Amino acid sequence: IQTPLTDLEIARKADMRPIQEVAAAADIPAEALEPYGKYKAKINVSKLPQKTQTGKVVLVTAISPTPAGEGKSTVTVGLADALSRLKKKTMVALREPSLGPVMGMKGGATGGGYSQVLPMEEINLHFNGDIHAITAANNTLSALIDNHIHHGNLLQIDPRRITWKRVLDLNDRALRHITVGLGGPAHGVPREDGFDITVASEIMAILCLATSLSDLKERLGRIVIGYTYDKKPVTAHDLEAEGALAVLLKEAFKPNLVQTIEGTPALIHGGPFANIAHGCNSIMATNTARQLADIVVTEAGFGADLGAEKFMHIKARQGKFSPDAVVIVATVRALKMHGGVPKQQLKAENAEAVRAGLPNLEKHIDTIRRFGLEPVIAVNRFTSDTPEEINEILNWCRLHQTEAVVADVWEKGGQGGLELAEAVCRQLNQPNHFAPLYSPGEKVADKVQTIVKEVYGGEDVHFTDKAQKQLAAIEQNGWDTLPICMAKTQYSFTDEPGRIGRPQEFTITVREIIPKIGAGFLVCLTGEMMTMPGLPKQPAAMNMDLDDSGHISGLM
Numbered sequence: 010i011q012t013p014l015t016d017l018e019i020a021r022k023a024d025m026r027p028i029q030e031v032a033a034a035a036d037i038p039a040e041a042l043e044p045y046g047k048y049k050a051k052i053n054v055s056k057l058p059q060k061t062q063t064g065k066v067v068l069v070t071a072i073s074p075t076p077a078g079e080g081k082s083t084v085t086v087g088l089a090d091a092l093s094r095l096k097k098k099t100m101v102a103l104r105e106p107s108l109g110p111v112m113g114m115k116g117g118a119t120g121g122g123y124s125q126v127l128p129m130e131e132i133n134l135h136f137n138g139d140i141h142a143i144t145a146a147n148n149t150l151s152a153l154i155d156n157h158i159h160h161g162n163l164l165q166i167d168p169r170r171i172t173w174k175r176v177l178d179l180n181d182r183a184l185r186h187i188t189v190g191l192g193g194p195a196h197g198v199p200r201e202d203g204f205d206i207t208v209a210s211e212i213m214a215i216l217c218l219a220t221s222l223s224d225l226k227e228r229l230g231r232i233v234i235g236y237t238y239d240k241k242p243v244t245a246h247d248l249e250a251e252g253a254l255a256v257l258l259k260e261a262f263k264p265n266l267v268q269t270i271e272g273t274p275a276l277i278h279g280g281p282f283a284n285i286a287h288g289c290n291s292i293m294a295t296n297t298a299r300q301l302a303d304i305v306v307t308e309a310g311f312g313a314d315l316g317a318e319k320f321m322h323i324k325a326r327q328g329k330f331s332p333d334a335v336v337i338v339a340t341v342r343a344l345k346m347h348g349g350v351p352k353q354q355l356k357a358e359n360a361e362a363v364r365a366g367l368p369n370l371e372k373h374i375d376t377i378r379r380f381g382l383e384p385v386i387a388v389n390r391f392t393s394d395t396p397e398e399i400n401e402i403l404n405w406c407r408l409h410q411t412e413a414v415v416a417d418v419w420e421k422g423g424q425g426g427l428e429l430a431e432a433v434c435r436q437l438n439q440p441n442h443f444a445p446l447y448s449p450g451e452k453v454a455d456k457v458q459t460i461v462k463e464v465y466g467g468e469d470v471h472f473t474d475k476a477q478k479q480l481a482a483i484e485q486n487g488w489d490t491l492p493i494c495m496a497k498t499q500y501s502f503t504d505e506p507g508r509i510g511r512p513q514e515f516t517i518t519v520r521e522i523i524p525k526i527g528a529g530f531l532v533c534l535t536g537e538m539m540t541m542p543g544l545p546k547q548p549a550a551m552n553m554d555l556d557d558s559g560h561i562s563g564l565m
């Protein structure tokens with residue numbers, strides 16, 4: 010029996026075109042292209058020919074993730090390659106991978122099988138330095154805060170009320186709570202601090218939501234780093250920090266151009282997680298792609314309850330566009346898990362368990378329809394799926410007047426996604442009835458209620474005493490008109506990861522509300538969500554190696 014090639018082996022065998030050719034085919038003029046080696050480049054958007062952004066946006070989202078894997082990035086890339094095969098001018102817009110999952114459990118984020126973006130290794134590791142630049146900008150602000158306090162604390166910053174944390178783009182639980190400034194008067198003022206993962210930082214969100222360099226700088230200046238002794242907010246602008254931060258982000262702010270295995274141009278830029286941040290690639294990348302292509306296929310993280318909800322309420326609103334079509338990725342394996350099958354028993358055929366898991370898909374379909382959009386279901390086929398199991402999904406969808414097609418893009422690339430591409434094109438020809446579920450002017454509690462009831466299917470929201478106090482302060486400071494960024498487990502509609510499937514009659518507890526004024530949203534922390542993840546017992550890092558010729562192995 011032949012063992013299938015790994016993602017890395019497939020990627021390495023692929024023929025890449027020089028990035029100049031990819032750019033030329035995408036109508037990106039040479040003066041706007043800044044090559045980073047042979048196969049990657051940054052785009053200087055100001056040098057692109059002026060053209061209105063008319064490309065239609067196809068959002069790829071998914072059912073609630075399980076450890077069985079869903080394959081959103083894989084389907085995003087495969088769908089784009091299929092659209093290219095149908096001669097549609099298409100571009101992919103994706104997030105940059107974080108080293109947290111690469112070294113942790115999930116592996117990379119460049120798709121899989123014959124639907125990948127290339128060069129896979131370089132995108133998964135240190136991609137054009139963007140995430141390092143964000144880390145540096147974030148920690149410069151931390152250094153400026155501690156330096157300010159050390160040199161007399163003119164702003165009267167209360168060291169106990171500093172909300173700005175240091176960041177590192179790794180899963181490192183030991184850094185969640187730390188003490189800085191130890192060692193005596195020459196070494197700063199001691200205070201409690203902590204690290205978040207870079208992809209959860211406000212700077213990452215700002216880079217993803219800013220629409221110009223001046224917008225970037227203004228947002229950086231608006232960051233609230235903490236409070237004074239009399240509880241007044243202190244901003245990055247008060248510390249005169251925004252100029253330096255913008256300088257550090259100058260190159261990172263330019264979208265990165267790469268290609269798919271089949272040569273479709275892809276913009277990969279910005280990488281916030283969707284459970285503890287807003288989960289979408291940058292507005293710069295999406296809007297640049299809308300300017301260059303007729304169809305932009307993009308992805309929002311985790312299930313439609315997280316990434317897609319934030320895509321609709323945060324990204325689309327700030328980027329001033331409407332999503333035109335939505336694809337919900339489902340797999341037989343994940344539905345079986347939602348239907349109660351443990352991971353070890355996923356190989357055995359079990360159409361009944363698929364049926365038992367379908368209510369999870371049903372809720373995500375319901376959510377997308379509430380936004381006025383008609384989803385297409387992509388059944389991402391694994392070779393172990395049986396026809397009976399796949400038919401269980403297709404028949405259910407037919408019965409519920411929902412378009413569903415099998416996507417074979419992992420095994421066959423764009424060729425395996427033609428049916429999906431045709432279904433998406435049909436949706437793109439329909440009138441667009443997109444409408445958000447809440448307006449920013451509503452009360453914070455009402456906005457959260459709407460998300461919990463309409464998107465999660467819950468009954469109610471409970472705000473802890475701490476969250477209520479924070480809410481009062483948020484209203485007092487006039488920040489209550491900002492949209493909500495829920496921080497919730499990706500595994501469940503509830504705030505408890507174990508409650509998979511489609512739980513009923515639950516309440517979500519908001520334990521803390523963190524204003525991110527630069528990003529322009531209020532983060533509501535629920536359940537046990539951590540903004541600095543930890544590594545699992547057997548991290549992916551333990552399988553990686555480098556041989557004498559410089560070849561990497563074990564990168565997933």
Ligand code: ADP
Pocket residue numbers: 016071078079080081082083084116117118119120121122389390391392419420565
């Ligand atoms: P997501 O974007 O939903 O997190 P990815 O597209 O990154 O998921 O895929 C996660 C992993 O699952 C990748 O290693 C990919 O190769 C694998 N995968 C995705 N689809 C399939 C499939 N149809 N068959 C086998 N493996 C797949």
